[in-house]
Amino acid sequence: MIFNAVLDNTTDAIVCVDRHKKITIFNEKAVKLLGIEWEEAIGKNLSEVIKNCGICRVMETGEKEIGELFEENGKFFRVNRYPVKEAGEILGAVSFFRDVTDFKIMSNKLEEDEIYINIVNTLLNTFNEWMVVVDEDAKIVMMSKGYKEFIGDLNPEGKYVWDVIENTRMDIVLKTGEKEFGDIQQIGDNKMIAMRMPLKKDGKIYGAIGKVVLKDISELDFLNKKLNVLEKEVEYYKSELGKERTAKYSFDNIAGISRKINDVKRIAQRATKTNSNVLITGESGTGKELFAHAIHSDSDRRLGPFVKINCAAIPAELLESELFGYEEGAFTGARKGGKRGKFLLADKGTIFLDEIGDMPLKMQAKLLRVIQEKEIESVGGNKIHELDVRVIAATNRDIEKMVDEGTFREDLYYRLNVVRLRLPSLRERKEDIEIIAKNLMKKVETRLGVHVEGISAEALKHLVAYDWPGNARELENIIERALNMLESDLLIRPEHFPQKLLAQNARTYACPDGQLKEILADIEKEIIKKTLIEHEGNKNKAARILGISRTCLYAKIERYRLERYLQQ
Ligand SMILES: Nc1ncnc2c1ncn2[C@@H]1O[C@H](COP(=O)(O)OP(=O)(O)OP(=O)(O)O)[C@@H](O)[C@H]1O
Numbered sequence: 001m002i003f004n005a006v007l008d009n010t011t012d013a014i015v016c017v018d019r020h021k022k023i024t025i026f027n028e029k030a031v032k033l034l035g036i037e038w039e040e041a042i043g044k045n046l047s048e049v050i051k052n053c054g055i056c057r058v059m060e061t062g063e064k065e066i067g068e069l070f071e072e073n074g075k076f077f078r079v080n081r082y083p084v085k086e087a088g089e090i091l092g093a094v095s096f097f098r099d100v101t102d103f104k105i106m107s108n109k110l111e112e113d114e115i116y117i118n119i120v121n122t123l124l125n126t127f128n129e130w131m132v133v134v135d136e137d138a139k140i141v142m143m144s145k146g147y148k149e150f151i152g153d154l155n156p157e158g159k160y161v162w163d164v165i166e167n168t169r170m171d172i173v174l175k176t177g178e179k180e181f182g183d184i185q186q187i188g189d190n191k192m193i194a195m196r197m198p199l200k201k202d203g204k205i206y207g208a209i210g211k212v213v214l215k216d217i218s219e220l221d222f223l224n225k226k227l228n229v230l231e232k233e234v235e236y237y238k239s240e241l242g243k244e245r246t247a248k249y250s251f252d253n254i255a256g257i258s259r260k261i262n263d264v265k266r267i268a269q270r271a272t273k274t275n276s277n278v279l280i281t282g283e284s285g286t287g288k289e290l291f292a293h294a295i296h297s298d299s300d301r302r303l304g305p306f307v308k309i310n311c312a313a314i315p316a317e318l319l320e321s322e323l324f325g326y327e328e329g330a331f332t333g334a335r336k337g338g339k340r341g342k343f344l345l346a347d348k349g350t351i352f353l354d355e356i357g358d359m360p361l362k363m364q365a366k367l368l369r370v371i372q373e374k375e376i377e378s379v380g381g382n383k384i385h386e387l388d389v390r391v392i393a394a395t396n397r398d399i400e401k402m403v404d405e406g407t408f409r410e411d412l413y414y415r416l417n418v419v420r421l422r423l424p425s426l427r428e429r430k431e432d433i434e435i436i437a438k439n440l441m442k443k444v445e446t447r448l449g450v451h452v453e454g455i456s457a458e459a460l461k462h463l464v465a466y467d468w469p470g471n472a473r474e475l476e477n478i479i480e481r482a483l484n485m486l487e488s489d490l491l492i493r494p495e496h497f498p499q500k501l502l503a504q505n506a507r508t509y510a511c512p513d514g515q516l517k518e519i520l521a522d523i524e525k526e527i528i529k530k531t532l533i534e535h536e537g538n539k540n541k542a543a544r545i546l547g548i549s550r551t552c553l554y555a556k557i558e559r560y561r562l563e564r565y566l567q568q
């Protein structure tokens with residue numbers, strides 16, 4: 001009895017076998033730990049009850065086994081096994097074991113933590129991070145190797161942080177619980193930028209971490225200067241690129257369904273396949289520049305530069321150096337390093353000579369030489385540069401007449417006029433007005449950042465009736481103006497158009513049916529209405545513009561019931 005009570009009250013599980021490996025003792029702990037009932041164990045052969053049990057081995061070898069670990073049912077056991085011997089004969093064996101699963105888990109975790117700490121240390125040291133960790137009393141818990149070496153204390157752990165790091169604020173962060181970033185900290189001669197963070201759990205501060213973000217501010221100074229230089233370079237290249245060095249439009253931007261515009265488009269598209277010079281003529285605002293861009297961006301030269309020069313906008317005496325550049329010291333006031341001319345900038349690309357009709361005769365001669373020889377010699381230089389440039393020239397002047405009159409060189413004219421694009425005016429292709437207007441509306445919408453639904457049928461009638469001396473450019477201006485006048489309205493209506501457009505249309509009221517008197521009254525009403533709208537209902541201004549007295553205007557306003565257009 002007493003023996004049994006002792007067996008059942010030990011902390012270890014005990015299993016005993018006799019010389020035939022039959023189980024003779026199987027205490028209560030063994031029942032509990034192994035999950036095997038006493039009745040199913042006692043008197044049975046050990047191998048039937050516990051698989052691969054080490055007791056059998058001990059019986060065979062006669063050697064005790066101490067402190068072994070084995071796993072059963074997902075649990076870990078620490079076991080001691082002893083053979084029972086008498087006079088050298090093995091009479092049986094006994095095994096004591098206990099559940100160490102919790103310890104095993106803990107030790108696994110410790111192992112993991114150790115690996116983790118190892119990784120952090122390796123990271124800090126490899127990247128030479130300067131970092132320090134303190135506990136709630138501001139005592140150093142950890143410091144990276146690089147920081148220790150810089151401070152000159154290889155064993156700072158356990159010391160107060162202020163005894164180790166000059167000008168530290170870690171103790172302050174521990175008190176405030178607020179992180180600090182970008183603080184300049186001086187250690188010796190070194191000015192550094194530091195960052196400090198409190199370590200908190202459940203709102204309680206249990207330590208702080210400090211890191212040197214920038215070890216030497218002069219490094220920052222250096223980086224800053226370098227950044228400045230790079231920024232300036234980017235700015236320079238951007239502005240150089242911005243100088244029309246790339247083509248902005250393609251054929252998709254040229255709207256129109258008329259036969260006239262499509263004929264020109266076809267010729268232009270054919271010209272993209274060759275290197276021939278192109279001469280574009282047409283009234284102001286007909287899209288000459290648009291075509292020049294489109295030809296370049298559809299040609300094999302599209303990756304090369306597109307360089308535009310407006311021959312009318314540059315003073316004659318500067319034109320030569322703009323076009324051909326000059327060498328350093330070419331003349332007094334010449335820029336150091338010289339200047340690359342537009343022709344050289346356009347090498348392997350396209351040069352667009354806008355307003356060529358305004359080029360002085362002297363320059364025409366030089367241009368002719370460059371086009372013929374395909375090489376340039378810069379002003380004041382003796383270097384010859386070979387050129388591979390396609391020339392597209394444009395003018396709104398009657399160039400043939402200029403040739404006749406001798407103001408434009410005939411030989412240059414023939415050199416330029418290899419492919420000829422004659423752009424039709426808008427009034428020659430009224431069927432395009434709607435589509436161009438809608439196109440321009442989209443363009444202006446994006447530019448102004450506004451939204452508009454469309455153009456009313458009546459407004460469109462006015463656009464078609466007008467004779468467009470300024471062509472597409474004028475149309476663009478009128479659309480932009482209308483968009484600016486829209487208020488809650490999302491539709492462009494006639495009242496958003498300028499007086500001159502409506503007045504002209506009123507004049508071309510096109511033989512309607514009806515009495516002349518009625519027609520005139522209609523026109524008069526329309527004109528007074530528009531004038532009032534245009535001048536925000538100001539009676540005095542409207543009367544002055546229409547050249548009638550205020551009383552006369554007022555009488556007409558009453559007759560046509562236009563009071564609502566008067567200033568409130
Ligand atoms: N067919 C078209 N479709 C859409 N927009 C057009 C069309 N033609 C011209 N435009 C627009 O009209 C404006 C004037 O065009 P561009 O500058 O090419 O005319 P231009 O013939 O060079 O005029 P100028 O002789 O006055 O310099 C531009 O904003 C252009 O986008």
Ligand SMILES: [Mg+2]
Binds near residue numbers: 288289354
């Ligand atoms: Mg132009």
